[in-house]
Amino acid sequence: MALTLMLASSRIASHLRISLSHRAFSSVVLKDLKYADSHEWVKIEGNKATVGITDHAQEHLGDVVYVELPDVGRSVSQGESFGAVESVKATSDINSPISGKVLQVNKDLSESPALVTSSPYEEGWIIKVELSDAGEVKKLMDSDKYSKFCEEEDAKH
Amino acid sequence: MRSPRTLEVWRLGTVNYLKSLKIQDKLVSERKSHQIPDTLLSLEHPPTYTLGKRRTDHNLLIPQSQLTKIGAELHYTQRGGDITFHGPHQAILYPIISLRSIGFGARNYVETLERSMIEFASMYGVRARAGNKCETGVWVGDRKIGAIGVRISCGITCHGLAFNIDPDLNYFEHIVPCGIADKEVTSLRRETDALLPKEEVIHKQLITCFAKAFSYDDVVWKEDPSFILDTKDDG
Numbered sequence: 532m533a534l535t536l537m538l539a540s541s542r543i544a545s546h547l548r549i550s551l552s553h554r555a556f557s558s559v560v561l562k563d564l565k566y567a568d569s570h571e572w573v574k575i576e577g578n579k580a581t582v583g584i585t586d587h588a589q590e591h592l593g594d595v596v597y598v599e600l601p602d603v604g605r606s607v608s609q610g611e612s613f614g615a616v617e618s619v620k621a622t623s624d625i626n627s628p629i630s631g632k633v634l635q636v637n638k639d640l641s642e643s644p645a646l647v648t649s650s651p652y653e654e655g656w657i658i659k660v661e662l663s664d665a666g667e668v669k670k671l672m673d674s675d676k677y678s679k680f681c682e683e684e685d686a687k688h
Numbered sequence: 689m690r691s692p693r694t695l696e697v698w699r700l701g702t703v704n705y706l707k708s709l710k711i712q713d714k715l716v717s718e719r720k721s722h723q724i725p726d727t728l729l730s731l732e733h734p735p736t737y738t739l740g741k742r743r744t745d746h747n748l749l750i751p752q753s754q755l756t757k758i759g760a761e762l763h764y765t766q767r768g769g770d771i772t773f774h775g776p777h778q779a780i781l782y783p784i785i786s787l788r789s790i791g792f793g794a795r796n797y798v799e800t801l802e803r804s805m806i807e808f809a810s811m812y813g814v815r816a817r818a819g820n821k822c823e824t825g826v827w828v829g830d831r832k833i834g835a836i837g838v839r840i841s842c843g844i845t846c847h848g849l850a851f852n853i854d855p856d857l858n859y860f861e862h863i864v865p866c867g868i869a870d871k872e873v874t875s876l877r878r879e880t881d882a883l884l885p886k887e888e889v890i891h892k893q894l895i896t897c898f899a900k901a902f903s904y905d906d907v908v909w910k911e912d913p914s915f916i917l918d919t920k921d922d923g
Contacts, residue, residue, distance in 0.1 A: 599741060
């Protein structure tokens, strides 16, 4: 039964351009995104970017109950904190994978912070940014590198 | 074979809340830049109410103007969690540790803090348990004995846990503790018939349970608290 499910999920994943690692505790990594080592993802579209936290991040956080969003118009810098999420009585900083200016924040997260948990790559997006330095994207990981990074981190304990 | 993990422990006695925040800020910065190893602060606070990042001050049931009358301060913080009380005879641990070096996220970290307190309570025959979903902390039945509220930035922790040894539980009447309205707060004194040793001994036991739960190989007990209590940025 488990093998059938694994094969079915691999076929679906391949169709959706998702890479799955078949470990006991695997998380979803999307192929067309870039990733920071602090577990945020970014989708680049021209000089605009959408940022959120990864499936690996939300799994390791526990249910998100609060999201602190930045103000529209403020600057963000690669590797610097721009907001926070709260889960299990822990606030965790969210760091920006890229530098630029915040164009939009996901206001749905104020009423429904759990979207970060249930849909980290889609409805749980956090900010949209106008890039100030497209070259910075080179410093981020692609999906294969990020999957490996997550496996190595999880192997530490 | 992984490299051995060391925990440095500072036992600070009673520390004013704002001062403890300054000390933690400094240690977090030093831990981020690898100047210090994982560090644990063990201390108590004078009577202090604190709020978390969500600023749930509707859970303070008396006007702020009344706080000095009952000998307490109020502080807003960046930690997770709701309103809580800290005071004498409540053991506090503030771990300043790198979660990235052990591959922990918030959930594993908090669960291990809970396990530390449960293990500690069991030394006195008290059967504590972790909270249900949305009730992070440590409970004896429906009575809360240990609270958790942490902050994680760049994978480094601050704030931590508070375990009730024998605090004046009346202070909890002025809040909805942790935002949970219908549950009591309790203490080790209330829950055990065992004779409690000196608090210094109790704190050391709690620290040892923490070190064991987090699999530290070495614990270094720092002897001179004035080294970090006399921080130059002190106001």
